[in-house]
Amino acid sequence: MALRSLLTTAERGQVLEIPTGTEDLAAHYTLSEADMSLIRQRRSDANRLCFAIQLCLLRHPGIALTDDTEVPTEMIDWVAARLDIPAEAWD
Template sequence: MPRRLILSATERDTLLALPESQDDLIRYYTFNDSDLSLIRQRRGDANRLGFAVQLCLLRYPGYALGT
């Protein structure tokens, strides 16, 4: 069964694009003390970085990598 496209390519790109304004970047991608505590609980630099990136993407635009 063919898949239906709900959004056009342009609409999808607009929806999933990362914010461009400095205010939005600060609002969505700045960690508070609670976030930093969660990040520090991960083992290894690579895991901490990956967890931090996933946390940011879940905030905005609201999806995890690989989805």
């Protein structure tokens, strides 16, 4: 018996892709004060930014940050601006 996919490739992309539009970033990745408190506990800008990106990705699209995860620069810039951290800390 052949397995059928529930989602088409386009639908899967809509659900699992990391958003890059400003409205989508705001809708999915707005950090609460509790989130900001957790993020501030990290020692360096790089650790704070990486922790925040990981937190965002776990919430949507529900993936863990790994070595091969392609994080769009739009997302990095958007989250870094919210944390008042230079986006270059991601490097």
